[in-house]
Amino acid sequence: MKHTIIQTGDPTLRQLAKELTIAEIHSEEIQHLIEVMHETMHEAPGVGLAAPQIGKSLQLIVIEDREEYLQNFSEAQLKRRQRVPLPFQVIINPKITIELGDTVEFYEGCLSVEGFVGLVPRALNVKVECLNECAEPVTINATGWYARILQHEIDHLQGTLCIDRMNMQTFTTLENYHNYWK
Numbered sequence: 250m251k252h253t254i255i256q257t258g259d260p261t262l263r264q265l266a267k268e269l270t271i272a273e274i275h276s277e278e279i280q281h282l283i284e285v286m287h288e289t290m291h292e293a294p295g296v297g298l299a300a301p302q303i304g305k306s307l308q309l310i311v312i313e314d315r316e317e318y319l320q321n322f323s324e325a326q327l328k329r330r331q332r333v334p335l336p337f338q339v340i341i342n343p344k345i346t347i348e349l350g351d352t353v354e355f356y357e358g359c360l361s362v363e364g365f366v367g368l369v370p371r372a373l374n375v376k377v378e379c380l381n382e383c384a385e386p387v388t389i390n391a392t393g394w395y396a397r398i399l400q401h402e403i404d405h406l407q408g409t410l411c412i413d414r415m416n417m418q419t420f421t422t423l424e425n426y427h428n429y430w431k
């Protein structure tokens with residue numbers, strides 16, 4: 250049931266995505282779309298996926314950072330990134346607020362810019378107000394890698410890609426990232 254992930258250059262990735270109504274969130278169509286997005290993200294694999302990345306210009310995001318993904322990193326790397334496992338979650342119609350605190354730079358990639366990464370500065374702390382898959386209001390106070398994922402995915406709903414925020418001198422193929430920069 251997984252879906253193709255569209256790549257940079259597709260106009261859908263540059264559109265402002267449409268908000269979902271409460272009735273739409275409860276609809277079979279959207280509940281099915283959430284399942285498809287969950288599977289697509291898992292199979293990619295990725296830690297987040299926004300609906301525009303599968304060609305649906307909707308304010309809908311899924312996030313999940315599995316324990317098994319963290320095993321590729323040393324404890325020091327995880328600590329520096331403030332990266333911890335995140336349970337599967339659905340974020341709809343998000344409003345993001347950048348909170349006081351530092352901006353941090355790490356290599357970041359995107360399933361819609363396949364095969365490349367680069368250094369992207371992101372706020373360390375954000376607050377996100379949104380709805381979940383049951384259309385219930387949720388407030389998320391996130392820090393570290395979780396805050397980075399939220400900023401990256403919410404950017405997708407505004408038609409912004411990580412390459413827009415990237416220090417382009419650091420733009421590299423994944424292969425060269427592993428060879429020289431990891």
Ligand code: ZN
Nearest residue numbers: 358359360361
């Ligand atoms: Zn992305």
